[in-house]
Amino acid sequence: DAKTTQPTSMDCAEGRAANLPCNHSTISGNEYVYWYRQIHSQGPQYIIHGLKNNETNEMASLIITEDRKSSTLILPHATLRDTAVYYCIPLQGSGDKLTFGTGTRLAVRP
Amino acid sequence: GAGVSQSPRYKVAKRGQDVALRCDPISGHVSLFWYQQALGQGPEFLTYFQNEAQLDKSGLPSDRFFAERPEGSVSTLKIQRTQQEDSAVYLCASSRTVRRASYNEQFFGPGTRLTVL
Numbered sequence: 001d002a003k004t005t006q007p008t009s010m011d012c013a014e015g016r017a018a019n020l021p022c023n024h025s026t027i028s029g030n031e032y033v034y035w036y037r038q039i040h041s042q043g044p045q046y047i048i049h050g051l052k053n054n055e056t057n058e059m060a061s062l063i064i065t066e067d068r069k070s071s072t073l074i075l076p077h078a079t080l081r082d083t084a085v086y087y088c089i090p091l092q093g094s095g096d097k098l099t100f101g102t103g104t105r106l107a108v109r110p
Numbered sequence: 111g112a113g114v115s116q117s118p119r120y121k122v123a124k125r126g127q128d129v130a131l132r133c134d135p136i137s138g139h140v141s142l143f144w145y146q147q148a149l150g151q152g153p154e155f156l157t158y159f160q161n162e163a164q165l166d167k168s169g170l171p172s173d174r175f176f177a178e179r180p181e182g183s184v185s186t187l188k189i190q191r192t193q194q195e196d197s198a199v200y201l202c203a204s205s206r207t208v209r210r211a212s213y214n215e216q217f218f219g220p221g222t223r224l225t226v227l
Binding site for chain 1: 114141151154155158166169201203205207213215216219220
């Protein structure tokens with residue numbers, strides 16, 4: 001599985017966009033990029049995933065670079081409830097266990 | 111609808127005791143996973159079931175850890191002769207799909223926090 005590099009922590013102001021980067025330079029051609037988050041004292045929660053096209057859902061947008069070596073998760077209007085640890089997880093087609101790493105701790109400030 | 115539930119939410123055990131942690135997945139979900147999360151770390155994979163079959167137990171840290179899902183729904187993670195290093199949050203997740211990376215949303219329970227004294 002590809003290794004990932006994420007900032008240890010970030011912060012943003014409530015109502016502003018939060019842009020969370022992830023480097024996955026060793027990602028292979030059949031690996032999807034998944035994003036999960038974990039709010040304090042809760043289990044992880046799926047956010048979004050993509051292969052090579054940009055994706056958007058009701059929670060977030062995912063921008064994947066053309067060479068697929070990095071991606072950015074965008075929360076367009078962060079709220080205090082978005083304070084969590086965000087994990088970027090490459091996932092191969094042949095297996096489905098999630099390898100979380102240490103993630104990015106996002107703090108949304110009022 | 112109901113999500114994944116786990117019980118107990120908190121468990122305190124004395125070193126050497128056996129513990130059993132229960133997971134009730136979302137009804138109809140084929141895949142079930144157990145993860146272990148140490149304080150300040152991300153969750154780490156323990157084991158995977160497809161229905162009642164345990165297809166991957168590569169993450170179980172020792173033979174003191176045992177998991178079962180006899181009827182393909184409820185699962186139990188058992189830890190024998192608990193040690194202090196077993197203290198962690200144990201997370202259960204279920205998924206409707208089977209080994210398909212094109213869509214692999216795992217639904218997590220709240221976890222069981224195990225403290226071994």
